[in-house]
Amino acid sequence: MTKFVMREGEGTDSASFAPSVYQRALGADFDALAPRLKEYFGTIPSGSVGRGSGTYSVAGSRYRLLRPVLAGMAWRHVLFPELGHDVLFSIVNTPGFDGSLSAVRVFRFGRRTRTMEDTMRVVDGTLHDRLGKRRGLEVALRVAVADGGLRMTSTKLALRLGTLRMPLPRIVTMNLDERTDANDPSRQHVDVRITAPMIGELFH
Template sequence: MSIYRSVLGDQYKRLHPKLQKRYEVPFTAKGVMRTIKGGPKWLYPFFLAGVRFKILFPEYGKDIPFTIRNTPCTGSNGEEQVHWERIFYFKNKKRYFNALMRLDSKKNLIKDYLGEPKLFYSDLAFHVNDSGQLKIESRCQRLILLNLEIPMPRMLQGMASVTESYDDERNIFLIKVAVKNPVIGTVFTYEGEFTADEIS
C-alpha cells in the first residue's frame, strides 16, 4: 500500500480512479506548465539560491515543458519513502523542484523534505473533495540545518495549496499549485497538465 493511500484512508475510494493510479508509485509523466509565475522581484536572489538545492528557481513563463518522476525508496529505518523529481525545461536550462516524502502515521500526514540536500520540511495534509479531486495543503514548516529541524515563524513560511484532478474528456491530468506567505502574499504559482507514461 502506498503512503498516499495510507494517509487518505477511506477517502481514497472517492478519489478519481486515474488519480488513484497516479498515486500508486512508481509513476512517471510529462506535460506542460501553462503558466509559471514568481512573486516580488526582490525575491530573485532567494529563488536563484534555491537552484543549488533543486528546490526553487527564478525563471517563469508560459507553456514550459516538464516531467514528473515518483520513485519508491526505503529509509534508513526501513520505512517506505517516495522521491519526487520534477524537472522544468526553460529553453537551455533545466530547473528542479525535488522532494522526499514519507508517512507520519501518528499524525496522519505526509512529511515532505524539500531540496537536495534537504533544506526545508513541511507537513502535508491530503484531502479528497466531492468532485474526486485531490487537495494538498502544507502545515507546520521547519528549516533544516545539518541534523537540526528549526521551526519557522509563520511570517517566514510559504504555505502551499495544491489541486490535482483528471479531465475525462481530454484524458489528461491537471495540476494547480500556489505558494503564499502571510506577509508578502504570492511567492510563486504554476498551473499545467500532464499525461502518464504508462497508466491504464
C-alpha cells in the same frame, strides 16, 4: 493549470505492493479519488518508477524582488527564479524501501533547465515532505479529497540540519490542487500556489 500524462510502473520488480504515502495519509478517503488519480497516487511496485510529462501554462514568480532568494533555492533544488509560459515539465517518482516516495521534477525554460527534488514520508499519520537535494526544508501537509481531486495544504515548516530540526514560522502557505481533465480523463491538471499574508501569490 497542467495537462499531465502519467506512465506508471516502468521497472522489473512488481512483487511489492505496499500502500503509497498518499494511501496511508488519506486512509479510507483515498477511494474517493477519481480513478485516474487513484492510479497515479497509488502504489508503485518496488523496483519500478512512475514517470510523467506535460506542460505548465505558467510556472514561476512574478516578483522580481524575490529572484535572488529563489535563485538560492534553485541551487538547492527547491524552487526557481524564472517565470515562463508553456513550460515543459517531467517527473520521476521513485518509491523507497522504507515506504517513502522521492520525486525529481524537471522544468525546461528554453535553454535553462531547473530541477526540484523532494521525499515524502508519513509521520504519525501526517504527510511530511522534505525538499531540496539535501532535503533540508521540511513541510507538513494536510491532505484531503475534494470532488474527486487531491488537495494538499502546508501546515508547518522546519529546517533540517542533520538530526537537528528547527521549526520555522508559517510565513508562507503552499496549496496544491490536482484533478483529472473533464475532457480527457487520462490527463491531469495540477495547480500549485505559494502565498503569503498581505502579499498574496508568490509562486505559481
